[in-house]
Amino acid sequence: xxxxxxxxxxxxxxxxxxxxxxxxxxxxxxxxxxxxxxxxxxxxxxxxxxxxxxxxxxxxxxxxxxxxxxxxxxxxxxxxxxxxxxxxxxxxxxxxxxxxxxxxxxxxxxxxxxxxxxxxxxxxxxxxxxxxxxxxxxxxxxxxxxxxxxxxxxxxxxxxxxxxxxxxxxxxxxxxxxxxxxxxxxxxxxxxxxxxxxxxxxxxxxxxxxxxxxxxxxxxxxxxxxxxxxxxxxxxxxxxxxxxxxxxxxxxxxxxxxxxxxxxxxxxxxxxxxxxxxxxxxxxxxxxxxxxxxxxxxxxxxxxxxxxxxxxxxxxxxxxxxxxxxxxx
Numbered sequence: 001x002x003x004x005x006x007x008x009x010x011x012x013x014x015x016x017x018x019x020x021x022x023x024x025x026x027x028x029x030x031x032x033x034x035x036x037x038x039x040x041x042x043x044x045x046x047x048x049x050x051x052x053x054x055x056x057x058x059x060x061x062x063x064x065x066x067x068x069x070x071x072x073x074x075x076x077x078x079x080x081x082x083x084x085x086x087x088x089x090x091x092x093x094x095x096x097x098x099x100x101x102x103x104x105x106x107x108x109x110x111x112x113x114x115x116x117x118x119x120x121x122x123x124x125x126x127x128x129x130x131x132x133x134x135x136x137x138x139x140x141x142x143x144x145x146x147x148x149x150x151x152x153x154x155x156x157x158x159x160x161x162x163x164x165x166x167x168x169x170x171x172x173x174x175x176x177x178x179x180x181x182x183x184x185x186x187x188x189x190x191x192x193x194x195x196x197x198x199x200x201x202x203x204x205x206x207x208x209x210x211x212x213x214x215x216x217x218x219x220x221x222x223x224x225x226x227x228x229x230x231x232x233x234x235x236x237x238x239x240x241x242x243x244x245x246x247x248x249x250x251x252x253x254x255x256x257x258x259x260x261x262x263x264x265x266x267x268x269x270x271x272x273x274x275x276x277x278x279x280x281x282x283x284x285x286x287x288x289x290x291x292x293x294x295x296x297x298x299x300x301x302x303x304x305x306x307x308x309x310x311x312x313x314x315x316x317x318x319x320x321x322x323x324x325x326x327x328x329x
Contacts, residue, residue: 014195017254018071021199025064032057066202066308073180074195079126082180086122088309090114093172095306099287100164105154109145109165117141118173125181133181134321137174142166167283171276172306175313178320185320185329187256196254200262201269204248205315208270209277212240228282237274244270261326269319276314280306 035053069088073081097110117137124133146162182201183194215236224233248266252259323329 011192013193014074017196017199021067025067029060032060070198078183081183082122082126085176085180086118089118089173089176092176092306092309093168096168096172099289103154105149105152106161108152109148112148113165113169117169121173121177125177128184137169141169171313175317178316181320190256200251200255201315201319202312204244204266205269205273205311207247208240208244208274209311211243212236212274215239228285229278232278240274241267241270265319265322268322269315272318273311273315277311280310
């Protein structure tokens with residue numbers, strides 16, 4: 001089997017990857033549909049199972065959307081992929097801001113964030129200006145946003161309002177922009193296969209998150225931060241990170257990494273993604289919501305998109321800069 005895959009061209013290998021992923025999603029969707037046909041008792045346990053099924057169906061819907069976005073981006077080319085991820089970042093930022101109160105004095109800063117910062121950041125990605133792309137938001141935008149807010153002449157809760165917007169830009173725009181940036185890295189003897197890097201990152205981080213969730217339900221250990229998350233504890237977190245890291249090591253063959261390198265960058269990505277997800281939970285508790293999509297209702301226009309990509313938004317920049325450092329790219 002390995003020899004058969006090695007004999008394929010880069011385009012054929014990536015095509016086979018998408019066929020495999022679409023097949024897995026189709027099987028999962030069929031299984032979810034069959035489960036939805038089962039009759040459930042009108043009890044507390046039945047309601048809990050129904051909530052879990054709704055969560056799983058929401059995860060499937062978002063997975064379909066993201067995989068289709070990946071596929072369209074790959075078919076249309078790297079520039080188109082960058083534009084598509086910019087659209088995803090736009091809706092994620094809109095979701096973040098919609099559930100955060102704003103004032104009239106924030107309008108100029110919001111216009112700057114959505115219609116200047118976001119397109120410029122993704123333009124820097126598309127043109128491979130990686131040195132400027134990595135500091136544009138953390139340095140220049142972080143200085144520009146409070147200046148624009150100060151000129152609006154509204155000092156009420158000035159620090160809190162600006163910190164909220166800066167956090168939204170950092171997570172939704174800066175973090176998400178590193179995903180298409182992976183498609184533009186140039187590795188020796190790896191031309192045309194960068195889609196595997198995106199798959200590798202998403203797969204190991206999502207595996208880590210799912211295993212952590214399942215281990216937490218199975219072990220039922222006391223939560224480490226109960227006011228933030230009832231499911232986060234160090235034992236389940238360690239299990240999730242370990243499984244994600246080992247899986248990354250096993251997938252080294254589809255990457256430009258050696259097994260040890262794949263294990264290391266997988267562990268780094270899983271740690272960043274899982275702890276980033278915990279941070280986003282703390283932000284949701286601060287805003288008084290259980291999820292960014294308000295229970296699956298499309299109040300924000302993205303139906304909980306940020307819930308699905310928050311771990312990726314934290315993991316992608318750490319993963320990107322780690323492999324740039326390791327390979328001196």
